[in-house]
Amino acid sequence: MFKSLAWLTWPRLYLLWACVSIALALSAGGFSAENITRLGVLAFLLFQGLTRSYWQKLFSGRKPQVRFILLGCLLAVGVEGFHMISMPVFAALKITAETTFFQGLGFYALDLLFTLPAYLLVFSLIWHLINRYAYGFWHYTLVMGLAQALGDGGLYFFIGAPALLLFLPYPMTNYHAINLLPYALVQEDLNPERKSNWRSNLAIVWVILAYFVCGAVIQGLGRVFGLVS
Numbered sequence: 682m683f684k685s686l687a688w689l690t691w692p693r694l695y696l697l698w699a700c701v702s703i704a705l706a707l708s709a710g711g712f713s714a715e716n717i718t719r720l721g722v723l724a725f726l727l728f729q730g731l732t733r734s735y736w737q738k739l740f741s742g743r744k745p746q747v748r749f750i751l752l753g754c755l756l757a758v759g760v761e762g763f764h765m766i767s768m769p770v771f772a773a774l775k776i777t778a779e780t781t782f783f784q785g786l787g788f789y790a791l792d793l794l795f796t797l798p799a800y801l802l803v804f805s806l807i808w809h810l811i812n813r814y815a816y817g818f819w820h821y822t823l824v825m826g827l828a829q830a831l832g833d834g835g836l837y838f839f840i841g842a843p844a845l846l847l848f849l850p851y852p853m854t855n856y857h858a859i860n861l862l863p864y865a866l867v868q869e870d871l872n873p874e875r876k877s878n879w880r881s882n883l884a885i886v887w888v889i890l891a892y893f894v895c896g897a898v899i900q901g902l903g904r905v906f907g908l909v910s
Contacts, residue, residue, distance in 0.1 A: 691819070692819045695819070695822075695823065695850065698850055699850035699851075699853075699854065702847065702848040702849070702850045703719070703723070703850065703851050703854070705848070706719070706848055706851045707719070707720070713767075714766045714767040715767045717766065717767070718763045718764055718766060718767040718768070719851065719855070721763040722763050722854060722858050723854060723858075725756075725759055725760065725763070725858050726857055726861070729756070729858070729862045730862075733862065733865065736752070736862060736866060737866055740866060745867040745871070748863070748867055749804065749807075749808050749863045749864070749866070750801065750804045750805055750808055750863075752862065752863040753800065753807075753859055753860060753863040754797060754800050754801055754804060756858065756859040756863070757796070757797070757800040758793060760855060760858050760859050761789070761792055761796055762789060765788060765789055769788065769792045770792050770795050770796050770899060770903075771792075771795075771908040771909060773908050773909075774788040774789075774791055774792050774908070775788075776788055776789075791908075795899050795902065796899070798895075799892075799895035799896075799898075800859075802891060802895060803829070803832075803888065803891050803895070804860075804863070806887060806888060806891050807825060807860065807888065810881075810884045810887065810888075811864065811867075811871055811875075812871050813875060813876065814875055814876050814877070814878070814880060814881035814884070815875040815877040816864075818865070818868065820881070821864055822857065822861060824881070824882060824884050824885060825856065825860050825864075825888070826853040826856045826857050826860070827849075827885055828885040828887075828888035828889060829855075829856035829859075829860065829892070830853045830855070830856055831885070831889055832888050832889040832890075832893065833892050833896075835852055836889060
């Protein structure tokens with residue numbers, strides 16, 4: 682009985698934790714570029730929730746795999762745009778008040794040139810995992826949000842500042858904005874023979890490893906093209 686009650690309440694606890702951590706982070710940082718980025722991403726996530734039925738109609742004619750990976754990559758394109766003013770893939774591509782409109786477009790295009798292939802790989806991996814293991818919506822929310830947040834630089838950050846794990850939902854919302862809607866639109870079309878066991882949580886390890894590989898390749902190419910000092 683208590684176990685079932687825990688599964689009923691922990692999503693609400695996570696939402697409460699997320700709201701508190703986001704509010705504290707925003708109040709502490711004010712209107713910094715990072716916080717403006719996060720507010721934009723949160724608004725983007727809210728927009729997705731309010732327009733879910735339209736996304737469903739738009740992608741209804743596509744195969745589930747294409748629907749999941751394509752939508753995930755498209756949402757990532759949007760989120761990358763918010764990050765151009767705070768933390769693009771390379772610091773040299775950061776858009777500031779001095780950046781002209783066409784320079785900004787060029788920086789954004791370069792950012793996507795490096796990051797989109799990585800997102801394609803990551804979403805392909807997640808597609809494989811969600812068809813192998815059974816994830817409830819909230820289980821998926823936590824596992825994949827945590828995996829992407831840690832893989833995309835968060836692991837190094839939190840090792841250096843473990844106390845900031847209290848604010849973990851704050852960066853996780855960045856990945857909720859790219860992976861929740863795709864999952865919601867394919868959840869009923871996944872492999873019916875998926876396994877339900879503890880190995881589903883190993884997705885965290887696999888996704889982190891995928892990010893490490895992609896990050897190493899991106900940084901290497903960035904050095905070749907003079908985008909990393």
